[in-house]
Amino acid sequence: MKSSVITFPGSNCDRDMDVALKKFGFSNKMVWHDDGELPKSDLVVLPGGFSYGDYLRCGSMASKSKIMQSVINFAKSGGLVMGICNGFQILVETGLVPGVLLRNKYLEFICKNVFVKLDNKENTYFKNLNKDVLEFHIAHNEGNYFCTKDQLKEIKDNNQIAIYYCNSEGKIENQYNPNGSIKNIAGIFNKEKNVLGMMPHPERMIDESLSGEDGSLFFKNLLNNIK
Amino acid sequence: MKVSAIITLKKDVLDPQGKVIHQALDGMGFENISEVRQGKYFEIDVNENDPNKAKAVVEDMCKKLLANLVIENFKIIETQ
Numbered sequence: 592m593k594s595s596v597i598t599f600p601g602s603n604c605d606r607d608m609d610v611a612l613k614k615f616g617f618s619n620k621m622v623w624h625d626d627g628e629l630p631k632s633d634l635v636v637l638p639g640g641f642s643y644g645d646y647l648r649c650g651s652m653a654s655k656s657k658i659m660q661s662v663i664n665f666a667k668s669g670g671l672v673m674g675i676c677n678g679f680q681i682l683v684e685t686g687l688v689p690g691v692l693l694r695n696k697y698l699e700f701i702c703k704n705v706f707v708k709l710d711n712k713e714n715t716y717f718k719n720l721n722k723d724v725l726e727f728h729i730a731h732n733e734g735n736y737f738c739t740k741d742q743l744k745e746i747k748d749n750n751q752i753a754i755y756y757c758n759s760e761g762k763i764e765n766q767y768n769p770n771g772s773i774k775n776i777a778g779i780f781n782k783e784k785n786v787l788g789m790m791p792h793p794e795r796m797i798d799e800s801l802s803g804e805d806g807s808l809f810f811k812n813l814l815n816n817i818k
Numbered sequence: 819m820k821v822s823a824i825i826t827l828k829k830d831v832l833d834p835q836g837k838v839i840h841q842a843l844d845g846m847g848f849e850n851i852s853e854v855r856q857g858k859y860f861e862i863d864v865n866e867n868d869p870n871k872a873k874a875v876v877e878d879m880c881k882k883l884l885a886n887l888v889i890e891n892f893k894i895i896e897t898q
Contacts, residue, residue, distance in 0.1 A: 647883070647884070648886055651883065651886070655883065684886070690888065691886055691888045691889050693831070693832065693889065694834055694835065695834075696832070696834060697834070698834050698835065698838060735832075737831065737832075737888075737889060738888065739888060742888075771832070
């Protein structure tokens, strides 16, 4: 299976993602933001980081870069596009997924492990996963998901909420919400469920001795679902 | 001509930075404040002499890049 990770100026999780994808059997290519054409891919990943120094609004500059037109066309033709952290911020700025990511509620940069509850397994990303609660890592300053009332109704009606912040038992409550996100939302799909944006980093949970292995489960399962 | 754009957060969007600035001002003795909201200001020199055309260009910029209309409003002011 072929994947592409897009590197923007200021991306800093691109190589971690490359390591993770290769570890679980993807043949991955790194793609520079100024390239016009996307290599043939089964999965495109927008990695975490601080693209363009977070100027104007996080992800806003990257969303207008040259490669993004190809990524948008790829997504609109049904291709799998996953945005992690800054990649999620880029996705909302392109309009591929609804809403925006605001400054964290208490103005802190948050760097810690969190639990997330899967809401919807009827998609390529989470289908057949044998766990409903995963432990991932977050590291962000602008992860406070916000959308209008109309958008919230629409994403609920279309089952577009991918993951919620929760505790280790999967309880979704305000006290387990790290950043003020509306309804504890940590990740969102587009309507068709081929585009996924999420703040947590699965690529940081792929080593038995250094982290947990819930990221390993996620990537192994994703690869099997794409095959 | 120069055109300015002011971007502000919509009313129902939480502005934690504005809140902290409000608290700081309060602590400094500026007690007569009911709310502080932080925004952005752009000054754009457009190569265009017709003010209406120049403003229309900046309006397009606001819609496409400078503002995120989910959370922000914009106001355009002719400065020169």
